[in-house]
Amino acid sequence: MLTETENKLSIDKESLPDSRGYFGEYGGCFAPETLITPLNELAEAYAKAKIDSEFQAEFARELRDFAGRPTGLYFARELTKHLGGAQIYLKREDLLHTGAHKINNALGQAILAKRLGKTRIIAETGAGQHGVATATVCARLGLECVIYMGEEDIRRQAPNVYRMRLCGAEVRSVTSGQRTLKDAVNEAMRDWVGNSRNTHYILGSALGTHPFPMIVRDFHRVIGQEAHVQFLEQVGRLPNEIFACVGGGSNAIGLFFEFLDKPDVRLVGVEAGGREISEGNHAARFSGGRVGIFQGCKTYVLQNFDGQINATHSVSAGLDYAAVGPEHAYYQGIGRIDYAYASDAEALEAFKLLSKTEGIIPALETSHGLAGAMKRAPELSQEHIICVNLSGRGDKDVQEAARVMGEGF
Numbered sequence: 092m093l094t095e096t097e098n099k100l101s102i103d104k105e106s107l108p109d110s111r112g113y114f115g116e117y118g119g120c121f122a123p124e125t126l127i128t129p130l131n132e133l134a135e136a137y138a139k140a141k142i143d144s145e146f147q148a149e150f151a152r153e154l155r156d157f158a159g160r161p162t163g164l165y166f167a168r169e170l171t172k173h174l175g176g177a178q179i180y181l182k183r184e185d186l187l188h189t190g191a192h193k194i195n196n197a198l199g200q201a202i203l204a205k206r207l208g209k210t211r212i213i214a215e216t217g218a219g220q221h222g223v224a225t226a227t228v229c230a231r232l233g234l235e236c237v238i239y240m241g242e243e244d245i246r247r248q249a250p251n252v253y254r255m256r257l258c259g260a261e262v263r264s265v266t267s268g269q270r271t272l273k274d275a276v277n278e279a280m281r282d283w284v285g286n287s288r289n290t291h292y293i294l295g296s297a298l299g300t301h302p303f304p305m306i307v308r309d310f311h312r313v314i315g316q317e318a319h320v321q322f323l324e325q326v327g328r329l330p331n332e333i334f335a336c337v338g339g340g341s342n343a344i345g346l347f348f349e350f351l352d353k354p355d356v357r358l359v360g361v362e363a364g365g366r367e368i369s370e371g372n373h374a375a376r377f378s379g380g381r382v383g384i385f386q387g388c389k390t391y392v393l394q395n396f397d398g399q400i401n402a403t404h405s406v407s408a409g410l411d412y413a414a415v416g417p418e419h420a421y422y423q424g425i426g427r428i429d430y431a432y433a434s435d436a437e438a439l440e441a442f443k444l445l446s447k448t449e450g451i452i453p454a455l456e457t458s459h460g461l462a463g464a465m466k467r468a469p470e471l472s473q474e475h476i477i478c479v480n481l482s483g484r485g486d487k488d489v490q491e492a493a494r495v496m497g498e499g500f
């Protein structure tokens with residue numbers, strides 16, 4: 092057995108995933124036969140793009156001019172004062188175009204799709220945030236766009252459906268299963284099987300079959316790269332601890348990746364604890380899940396003893412999913428990233444507190460990462476620094492938050 096420190100020091104983050112898409116025992120490529128060719132084609136195209144300076148320059152330009160990068164690193168002075176412990180800094184992904192980190196990945200994949208000669212984009216969406224980001228970049232890059240969305244989510248997220256349609260996307264209602272995200276993923280997969288010749292599937296988180304978890308992670312790595320430079324320039328040193336919410340895990344791995352091989356920086360992912368940790372009432376895969384294979388990869392999944400996928404619950408639609416990205420399963424296993432959860436109630440408290448102390452309304456997803464940091468900060472001295480990934484803004488959530496807190500709107 093390695094000691095914890097040796098373990099952390101032995102991290103070779105750039106070598107993962109391996110050529111078969113594995114992060115240790117997690118990940119892989121569990122896809123239907125007909126998708127193996129387009130998946131291989133995608134992996135090859137990405138390997139070339141990764142070292143192609145023209146691709147990287149175009150991606151960087153779009154991130155800057157269209158999405159609004161770099162995002163700020165912001166000292167939350169009033170929140171810090173209120174909590175009376177560690178200094179809290181926020182990485183402001185909420186300031187990006189369309190309101191969250193998701194546009195980093197949508198832009199990267201859409202540019203990649205064009206290089207592959209694809210003219211049509213499909214994507215799945217739950218709360219609609221990934222659908223909006225995808226529809227937006229398709230308008231920008233002149234690509235046809237079809238978004239799959241569960242009938243139930245279409246009803247709950249009407250403003251986002253309208254945004255997608257304004258940007259020229261076709262939103263297709265999915266009426267199978269629970270009529271939510273998991274079912275939309277299945278429909279998008281079915282479309283891709285039939286149309287992969289001219290169609291690219293922009294998956295929305297660091298999830299699914301290889302090479303998606305790797306590609307999505309890489310397109311979000313800019314978050315951590317910027318934060319690293321900003322901490323050195325603005326603060327003169329790195330933070331002690333970094334918190335991020337974990338749905339599929341894209342905003343978290345995007346920020347964490349840069350720091351994985353810096354053992355003095357503690358990394359904490361915060362999952363959705365929902366009402367309580369019991370079947371059907373949460374989405375904390377590391378607290379209530381088991382290893383299984385679901386929608387393309389091997390990872391922690393919320394399932395019953397027959398392997399049936401459990402219903403999930405979270406006040407934030409973007410964290411409400413039964414599986415976690417396989418790279419997170421790997422770093423949880425070797426103890427490099429710690430995972431906690433925040434309940435609906437704790438997230439709502441964080442949502443209100445950041446709004447009141449800083450004048451920044453965070454997304455409900457983001458509020459889970461914040462809640463973890465708010466619990467931790469008072470346990471640390473004022474010399475400590477905590478960074479929170481402010482993955483998105485809460486404009487989309489004000490009505491829902493008011494409703495669940497019984498405050499009217």
Ligand SMILES: *Cc1c(COP(=O)(O)O)cnc(C)c1O
Nearest residue numbers: 296338339340341342409456483
């Ligand atoms: C979608 C979303 C998330 C959850 O997705 P990850 O892939 O885990 O980042 C978190 N925050 C916001 C604002 C989102 O829109």
